[in-house]
Amino acid sequence: MNIFDILGPVMVGPSSSHTAGAARMGYMTRRLLGEEPVRAHIGMYGSFAATGKGHGTDKALVGGLMGMQPDDMDIPASFKIAKERGLEVEIGTVTLRDAHPNTAVITAEGASGRSVKVQASSLGGGRIMINKLDDIEVNCSCEIPTLIIHNQDTPGYVADITLRLLEHDVNIANMSLYRRKRGGVAVMVIEVDQPIPAETIKRLESRKGIIKVTYIDIGEN
Amino acid sequence: MGFGSLKEILAVCEQYEISFCEAVLRDDISERGVTQEESVSEMNRLWQQMKLSANSYDRCDRSASGLSGGDGGKMRDRADAGCISGGFMGKVIASALEMGECNACMKRIVAAPTAGSCGVLPAVLINYANEYDAPEEKIVEALYTAAGIGQVIAERASIAGATGGCQAEIGTASAMAAGAVVYLSGGDSEAICHAAAMALKNLMGLVCDPVGGLVEVPCVKRNVIGAINAISAADMALAGIKSKILPDDVIDAMKDVGDKMHSSLRETGEGGVAGTHSAREQISKMQF
Ligand code: SF4
Numbered sequence: 001m002n003i004f005d006i007l008g009p010v011m012v013g014p015s016s017s018h019t020a021g022a023a024r025m026g027y028m029t030r031r032l033l034g035e036e037p038v039r040a041h042i043g044m045y046g047s048f049a050a051t052g053k054g055h056g057t058d059k060a061l062v063g064g065l066m067g068m069q070p071d072d073m074d075i076p077a078s079f080k081i082a083k084e085r086g087l088e089v090e091i092g093t094v095t096l097r098d099a100h101p102n103t104a105v106i107t108a109e110g111a112s113g114r115s116v117k118v119q120a121s122s123l124g125g126g127r128i129m130i131n132k133l134d135d136i137e138v139n140c141s142c143e144i145p146t147l148i149i150h151n152q153d154t155p156g157y158v159a160d161i162t163l164r165l166l167e168h169d170v171n172i173a174n175m176s177l178y179r180r181k182r183g184g185v186a187v188m189v190i191e192v193d194q195p196i197p198a199e200t201i202k203r204l205e206s207r208k209g210i211i212k213v214t215y216i217d218i219g220e221n
Numbered sequence: 222m223g224f225g226s227l228k229e230i231l232a233v234c235e236q237y238e239i240s241f242c243e244a245v246l247r248d249d250i251s252e253r254g255v256t257q258e259e260s261v262s263e264m265n266r267l268w269q270q271m272k273l274s275a276n277s278y279d280r281c282d283r284s285a286s287g288l289s290g291g292d293g294g295k296m297r298d299r300a301d302a303g304c305i306s307g308g309f310m311g312k313v314i315a316s317a318l319e320m321g322e323c324n325a326c327m328k329r330i331v332a333a334p335t336a337g338s339c340g341v342l343p344a345v346l347i348n349y350a351n352e353y354d355a356p357e358e359k360i361v362e363a364l365y366t367a368a369g370i371g372q373v374i375a376e377r378a379s380i381a382g383a384t385g386g387c388q389a390e391i392g393t394a395s396a397m398a399a400g401a402v403v404y405l406s407g408g409d410s411e412a413i414c415h416a417a418a419m420a421l422k423n424l425m426g427l428v429c430d431p432v433g434g435l436v437e438v439p440c441v442k443r444n445v446i447g448a449i450n451a452i453s454a455a456d457m458a459l460a461g462i463k464s465k466i467l468p469d470d471v472i473d474a475m476k477d478v479g480d481k482m483h484s485s486l487r488e489t490g491e492g493g494v495a496g497t498h499s500a501r502e503q504i505s506k507m508q509f
Contacts, residue, residue: 002223003249004263006334006371006380006397007342007364010270013324014284014436016336051434051490054286054507056327076327124381125332 018055021122026064035110043094046101150212153186241410245369271343278319282326293319317344321441340444341394367397378476382429383488385479391447392424398451416458418468428486430493
């Protein structure tokens with residue numbers, strides 16, 4: 001932990017895990033969706049379900065979905081703001097197996113019809129982990145630039161994509177591959193040290209067999 | 222990876238003939254690969270935010286559960302009118318309650334080291350700065366001192382109530398504030414460590430027992446003991462009193478106590494005051 005994990009974050013209270021972390025989870029879902037959400041369903045689990053109301057977890061999640069950071073003073077009023085902005089939200093609880101006690105499952109839909117389902121957990125101190133993306137395990141924090149690729153589970157993608165990154169001198173910090181079943185949809189999560197240029201992302205998107213490319217660099221907005 | 226012990230910080234202070242806070246600052250610069258200006262301006266931002274947060278207190282605010290709000294205002298009135306603890310301590314008590322209530326009421330605060338314990342450092346530092354006319358740079362340096370202590374505690378033990386009980390949150394905040402005050406009052410690096418050790422020892426064993434799992438009861442008022450204890454420990458260290466148990470050993474003991482703490486006393490909202498009849502009654506009345 002560095003000294004600014006000890007002092008900080010600057011955040012809207014009352015809890016770094018249940019409020020600040022929740023805002024971050026909502027925000028990450030928005031980034032993963034890649035557009036303004038118009039509809040969202042939030043399922044809270046464990047301690048989030050039990051104490052979320054009192055901690056403003058629900059308000060923080062909704063605030064984050066609208067792009068609010070953990071220190072945004074509008075978080076307490078996020079339900080009202082969501083109504084004004086035309087974001088329809090439904091909040092309930094979910095039952096999960098083997099999940100971290102501070103977990104939420106968020107399904108968000110944009111105006112274009114595109115939707116994303118994110119299962120994330122709040123680890124404490126405002127830090128979070130995205131456990132699942134569209135029901136497939138990803139386990140990434142998105143604290144450094146992260147590339148998430150959904151592709152057909154056939155050979156060649158890893159070699160191809162890492163080569164593209166090499167062309168731009170992008171160093172891979174962590175890389176994981178996940179799939180639900182052989183030959184189905186596979187997910188590649190690549191955390192990198194340098195930002196990836198937009199044209200590289202575009203080229204990856206157009207490659208045959210790649211279903212979806214999501215790139216998150218929280219340094220860039 | 223930051224400092225693993227207070228002893229290590231003292232060794233760096235001695236080797237380069239620098240202050241405790243300078244050692245922490247230099248380590249941050251190399252650890253995060255930032256410039257001195259970047260690091261100091263971030264720390265200054267936190268200090269400015271602490272003051273803004275303190276000023277944002279409104280005695281009319283109530284938390285969503287209805288459990289918190291208004292007590293800081295009551296104490297402020299009494300501190301202004303004159304109280305047994307005396308002028309300075311009275312203000313510290315009021316400030317600690319106010320910040321704890323700001324947090325419970327979803328105001329913007331600085332986690333230090335956590336949101337539940339966010340009132341300790343500002344209550345001590347803001348009142349110290351006012352009382353003794355301490356310049357801003359000095360306070361920022363005191364925050365580095367505090368952060369260094371907190372970092373070592375996080376490294377050797379924990380700063381999360383769910384892991385180590387409230388001694389890890391309010392206890393750590395208190396140790397950080399104690400060191401900061403010693404620095405501001407001209408104590409040396411060793412005295413800083415002893416103040417931190419004494420503050421931590423005096424809150425050792427404190428359990429985490431939030432009513433309804435919410436960061437309100439007993440959290441808001443625990444910020445008071447964290448702040449008052451910090452000032453007492455700082456005064457002892459400045460008087461030349463030492464912790465008979467070495468500061469790093471005290472931190473290890475705190476970890477050991479946290480490990481032995483039953484899970485009902487670690488933020489589950491089951492044991493301690495959270496498990497009482499009156500707590501259950503309050504929970505059933507909560508106005509969501
Ligand atoms: S009782 Fe628990 S939640 Fe409250 S301040 Fe202490 S450690 Fe934090």
